Amino acid sequence: MPVVAVFNQKGGVGKTTTTLNLSAALAREGLQPIAIDLDPQSHLSWSLGYQGGQGRPTVSAFFREEATLRALVQEVQTGLRLIPASLDLAKVDALFGKSAAATTRLRAGIVASFRDEPGPILIDCCPMLGVLSLNAVLAADHVLVPVSADFLSMQSVHKLDAALRVLEKARGRPIPRKVVVTRFDARRRLSHDIFAQLKSYCGADLCETRIGETVALAESPVAGQDVFAHDPACTGAREYWALMEELAQCGFL
Ligand SMILES: Nc1ncnc2c1ncn2[C@@H]1O[C@H](COP(=O)(O)OP(=O)(O)O)[C@@H](O)[C@H]1O
Ligand SMILES: [Mg+2]
Numbered sequence: 001m002p003v004v005a006v007f008n009q010k011g012g013v014g015k016t017t018t019t020l021n022l023s024a025a026l027a028r029e030g031l032q033p034i035a036i037d038l039d040p041q042s043h044l045s046w047s048l049g050y051q052g053g054q055g056r057p058t059v060s061a062f063f064r065e066e067a068t069l070r071a072l073v074q075e076v077q078t079g080l081r082l083i084p085a086s087l088d089l090a091k092v093d094a095l096f097g098k099s100a101a102a103t104t105r106l107r108a109g110i111v112a113s114f115r116d117e118p119g120p121i122l123i124d125c126c127p128m129l130g131v132l133s134l135n136a137v138l139a140a141d142h143v144l145v146p147v148s149a150d151f152l153s154m155q156s157v158h159k160l161d162a163a164l165r166v167l168e169k170a171r172g173r174p175i176p177r178k179v180v181v182t183r184f185d186a187r188r189r190l191s192h193d194i195f196a197q198l199k200s201y202c203g204a205d206l207c208e209t210r211i212g213e214t215v216a217l218a219e220s221p222v223a224g225q226d227v228f229a230h231d232p233a234c235t236g237a238r239e240y241w242a243l244m245e246e247l248a249q250c251g252f253l
Helices: 015-028 043-047 059-063 087-096 105-114 131-139 151-171 189-205 215-223 235-249
Strands: 003-006 034-038 074-077 080-083 121-125 142-148 177-182
Touching: 003 015, 003 131, 015 034, 015 043, 015 080, 015 121, 015 142, 015 177, 015 215, 015 235, 034 043, 034 059, 034 131, 043 215, 059 087, 059 105, 087 131, 105 121, 105 131, 121 131, 131 151, 142 151, 151 189, 177 189, 215 235
Parallel strands: 003 121, 003 142, 034 080, 034 121, 142 177
Antiparallel strands: 074 080
């Protein structure tokens, strides 16, 4: 039950795209992942074809103590289970604050529900370090940080590192992390510069696999599909598959 939080406090860097396609790759590999959507915007849920409503409870019910995480699991594709989100998840921040008890609820819920699950659990975080993301990071064995290949995104890595160091103190053990460059455009000098800067800053914590900017990755969620279902031969599919293999090889998944 390796738990991976896909987190960066910056929006638009590819957190949801990465959670979606890594989960799909793991499902195709027969590893029975569970994806948890922890963003009130619910983009992961939509991208996996989950239509809100339907009278089914979402992850908010767990935070309101009305359901266990296991009771919220839905099989959205063969071998891929999702705990969906809904907009009311935004209230969790206001309801519980950032006390120690409020930020360790997800870890306790995951252990209680999925202790015996062999498959990885991936958490798609929202772009803020509020109580939801704190829950995700404190629940995680590893943090995967997508960073898009642009200047502002590079700045976010320094801030994130500082935040993770504070959290490491709070939980009393290191938070192993990997940074993956997304939206890489090989024709742009800036993309190469950013990759080189990240390499010198992160060293072995930077994934060798880079995710390029490709139309199929942007289009697949519109059809409620992951990239493997949408266009299995495209570069995006190859790269997310390679990312899964790289993360599995280094014991991250
Ligand atoms: N590698 C990529 N190539 C093309 N479009 C991408 C890529 N990664 C993400 N996108 C698109 O960029 C937007 C933001 O990505 P998303 O994964 O939702 O970011 P985040 O979850 O960090 O906010 C989405 O419209 C998504 O489809
Ligand atoms: Mg997102």
